Amino acid sequence: xxxxxxxxxxxxxxxxxxxxxxxxxxxxxxxxxxxxxxxxxxxxxxxxxxxxxxxxxxxxxxxxxxxxxxxxxxxxxxxxxxxxxxxxxxxxxxxxxxxxxxxxxxxxxxxxxxxxxxxxxxxxxxxxxxxxxxxxxxxxxxxxxxxxxxxxxxxxxxxxxxxxxxxxxxxxxxxxxxxxxxxxxxxxxxxxxxxxxxxxxxxxxxxxxxxxx
Amino acid sequence: xxxxxxxxxxxxxxxxxxxxxxxxxxxxxxxxxxxxxxxxxxxxxxxxxxxxxxxxxxxxxxxxxxxxxxxxxxxxxxxxxxxxxxxxxxxxxxxxxxxxxxxxxxxxxxxxxxxxxxxxxxxxxxxxxxxxxxxxxxxxxxxxxxxxxxxxxxxxxxxx
Numbered sequence: 001x002x003x004x005x006x007x008x009x010x011x012x013x014x015x016x017x018x019x020x021x022x023x024x025x026x027x028x029x030x031x032x033x034x035x036x037x038x039x040x041x042x043x044x045x046x047x048x049x050x051x052x053x054x055x056x057x058x059x060x061x062x063x064x065x066x067x068x069x070x071x072x073x074x075x076x077x078x079x080x081x082x083x084x085x086x087x088x089x090x091x092x093x094x095x096x097x098x099x100x101x102x103x104x105x106x107x108x109x110x111x112x113x114x115x116x117x118x119x120x121x122x123x124x125x126x127x128x129x130x131x132x133x134x135x136x137x138x139x140x141x142x143x144x145x146x147x148x149x150x151x152x153x154x155x156x157x158x159x160x161x162x163x164x165x166x167x168x169x170x171x172x173x174x175x176x177x178x179x180x181x182x183x184x185x186x187x188x189x190x191x192x193x194x195x196x197x198x199x200x201x202x203x204x205x206x207x208x209x210x211x212x213x
Numbered sequence: 214x215x216x217x218x219x220x221x222x223x224x225x226x227x228x229x230x231x232x233x234x235x236x237x238x239x240x241x242x243x244x245x246x247x248x249x250x251x252x253x254x255x256x257x258x259x260x261x262x263x264x265x266x267x268x269x270x271x272x273x274x275x276x277x278x279x280x281x282x283x284x285x286x287x288x289x290x291x292x293x294x295x296x297x298x299x300x301x302x303x304x305x306x307x308x309x310x311x312x313x314x315x316x317x318x319x320x321x322x323x324x325x326x327x328x329x330x331x332x333x334x335x336x337x338x339x340x341x342x343x344x345x346x347x348x349x350x351x352x353x354x355x356x357x358x359x360x361x362x363x364x365x366x367x368x369x370x371x372x373x
Contacts, residue, residue, distance in 0.1 A: 026291050026292070027291075028283065028286075028291050031283075031286075032279050032282075032283055035278070035279040035282050035283070036279050039275050039278050039279065040267075040270045040271065040273075040275060041267075041270070043270045043273060043275065043278075044266040044267055044269065044270035045266070047266060047269060047270060048262075048266045053273065057273075057278070060278070061278070061281050061282050061285065064282045065282060065285050065286060068282075068286050068290065069290075120247045120248070120250035120251045120254060121247075121249075121250025121251070121253055121254055122254070123254045123257045123258060123261075124250065124253035124254045124256065124257040125250075125253075127257045127260075127261075137260070137261065137264065138268075140261050140265065141261060141264045141265035141268045141269075142265070142268070143265075144261060144262060144264075144265025144266065144268075144269065145265065145266075145269050148262075159262065160262070160266070163258075163259050163262040163263055164262070164263060164266060166226065168226060168229055169225075169229060181221075184221040184222070185221050187221070187224070188220055188221045188223070191224070191254075191255055191258055194258055194262070195254050195258055198258070198261060
């Protein structure tokens with residue numbers, strides 16, 4: 001990884017809040033250190049939502065610029081990371097809406113036939129019992145962006161925000177402007193679709209159709 | 214509860230479901246092997262999504278990323294920021310309003326304490342005792358007059 005070195009004027013052990021305080025006081029190096037500290041995770045979240053690497057770069061930069069613009073409003077009741085990720089998600093979702101104006105964000109749910117293709121537990125079993133588990137996990141990780149690209153925009157945003165930022169159903173509902181029940185349903189379908197795609201990439205045989213009562 | 218109702222609830226965060234939903238889901242999971250397997254899949258997928266995105270981000274060269282962010286922030290944005298210790302203290306108090314409120318009340322509280330003290334010691338001092346207590350822009354004065362103690366609270370900048 002190519003992290004720029006920390007300027008000598010900044011002690012290494014400064015917390016996020018101390019850096020925020022310095023940045024508010026007009027110290028650009030403190031803000032730069034915040035950027036360097038969080039850029040990779042912000043980029044990961046942005047990439048997961050917008051799926052395009054260059055767009056994710058722009059989204060991540062815009063998120064930090066907005067953070068700087070609103071530093072004075074930051075309240076320390078929440079962590080800096082939580083606040084930063086909230087802004088990143090907002091910018092990424094706004095970009096999705098602008099990039100695809102003719103496309104409905106509430107794309108139709110995954111067809112039932114797709115849900116039935118992989119039997120329940122296939123992915124967990126393969127990752128949990130395969131003697132080359134690490135290799136399989138690595139292989140699946142390498143194709144994750146490709147798999148995410150197969151999901152409808154809203155499904156992808158819900159899945160990434162849930163898994164990367166741990167957003168609750170309520171927070172997802174507020175952030176995306178859809179009812180909580182819809183969030184739960186779409187998260188379920190997004191997961192099922194991803195499991196089926198990843199199982200396909202890994203050549204995992206589905207032993208049979210899923211059972212449902 | 215049937216699988217169709219349980220499936221969207223799988224993978225909920227602790228405390229996220231209402232107690233009734235959580236109880237129904239728990240009872241369903243206890244007897245439904247396919248839903249337990251679905252839950253295991255959700256947990257496996259979580260790890261893959263997190264690891265995959267982090268790995269992808271780790272492969273991206275971000276060495277010039279911070280420079281790009283800093284270039285997008287106008288230099289004037291740094292010049293207007295409060296830099297001195299007094300300004301930083303004021304900014305701190307703005308963000309911690311409880312502390313600020315307490316500091317604003319300090320002169321009045323000090324005056325009240327002095328009044329109680331004078332009352333307990335019998336007020337044997339001069340017929341008119343004037344004590345000034347100030348904090349930032351506020352001031353309080355206790356006057357021990359022939360009609361009894363009087364507390365005046367006002368703006369310290371007026372030189373009371």
